[in-house]
Amino acid sequence: MALRIVCDIFFAIGLVFAFAGTKGILKMPDTFSRMQAQTCIATLGVLGVVIGGVLYAAIGMHSAGTAIKIAVIGLLILVTNPIGSHVLARGAYRGGIRPEKKMETDDLGRDFDD
Amino acid sequence: MQKTKLPAVLATFVVCYAFWILLTWTFTVQELAAGAIVSLAIALFSARFFVHEKAGWLANPVRFLACLGYWIGTFMKELISANLNMARICFGGCRDINPGIVKIPTDMQSDYGIAAVANSITLTPGTITMETTEEDGQNYLYVHWIDVKETDPEKAGEAIKGSLERGVRRFWK
Structure with a gap:
């Protein structure tokens, strides 16, 4: 019972951050800011759910294999997400996408103007 | 194209084999041997794409703990x-x-x-x-x-x- 409560607290933390990221994706004004918001889902959103799942699988189900598979899923998401978002942001910028509102500073546009 | 070096192959092999063991999590001789063969084949083909500098850099315990x-x-x-x-x-x-x-x-x-x-x-x-x-x-x-x-x-x-x-x-x- 106590274990269940601890797991649920971790799930709730993950879901709160996933909700924040989703709201950011829907409400942010431009492409790059939307991309910033999704990082919330891929970091603490995933970590909360993964930690809860690992605790439940290891202590509640007594299944080390399941716990390790869940941990590996979390690790792979954490390792691959920054590469994906870096390439998406760079591709969007090179493809000519700019925010409607002028950015505070744009050193990339200044140095690589074509 | 970079040449395939032995330390690079070893490092890639260790990482591949660790992932195999974590994902299967069964310790029978058959599983372990099959994993070793597959990991070695993958390491031979792909080590030169993964490892560009010193392969054993993180094998030092001080650096590994810092990491x-x-x-x-x-x-x-x-x-x-x-x-x-x-x-x-x-x-x-x-x-x-x-x-x-x-x-x-x-x-x-x-x-x-x-x-x-x-x-x-x-x-x-x-x-x-x-x-x-x-x-x-x-x-x-x-x-x-x-x-x-x-x-x-x-x-x-x-x-x-x-x-x-x-x-x-x-x-x-």
């Missing part, structure tokens, strides 16, 4: 504070943002060091690395920052990656 301590300690602290900040912006209606792209200098020299710092920056909500360049031996990162507080490169760099870079410098140049 673990960085990901579990320093990075997690930054990650949680940035996440709370981002969640506050999102629940507050996404209005008080001030996005921009800043160019910051980095002290890292090796490919792995730059990759570790750049990926740490990207994984922290609120900052995304968009490009890296080298000018006169000094490496620069172009970072999209959702709330630009500093436009001076040095101060912006300290605000974005100060503690992250000090952590990475303990195990990679």
Whole structure:
């Protein structure tokens, strides 16, 4: 019972951050800011759910294999997400996408103007 | 094209085999032998794409512990504070943002060091690395920052990656 409560607290933390990221994706004004918001889902959103799942699988189900598979899923998401978002942001910028509102500073546009 | 070197093959083999054991988690002789053969074949073909510098760099226990301590300690602290900040912006209606792209200098020299710092920056909500360049031996990162507080490169760099870079410098140049 106590274990269940601890797991649920971790799930709730993950879901709160996933909700924040989703709201950011829907409400942010431009492409790059939307991309910033999704990082919330891929970091603490995933970590909360993964930690809860690992605790439940290891202590509640007594299944080390399941716990390790869940941990590996979390690790792979954490390792691959920054590469994906870096390439998406760079591709969007090179493809000519700019925010409607002028950015505070744009050193990339200044140095690589074509 | 780089040549395949023995330490690189060994390092790739160890990582592949560790993943095989973690994913199967059965310790019969058959499973372990099949995993070793498959990992060795993959390592022979792909080691030259994965390992470009010294393969045994992280096998030193001091560096390995510094690496673990960085990901579990320093990075997690930054990650949680940035996440709370981002969640506050999102629940507050996404209005008080001030996005921009800043160019910051980095002290890292090796490919792995730059990759570790750049990926740490990207994984922290609120900052995304968009490009890296080298000018006169000094490496620069172009970072999209959702709330630009500093436009001076040095101060912006300290605000974005100060503690992250000090952590990475303990195990990679």
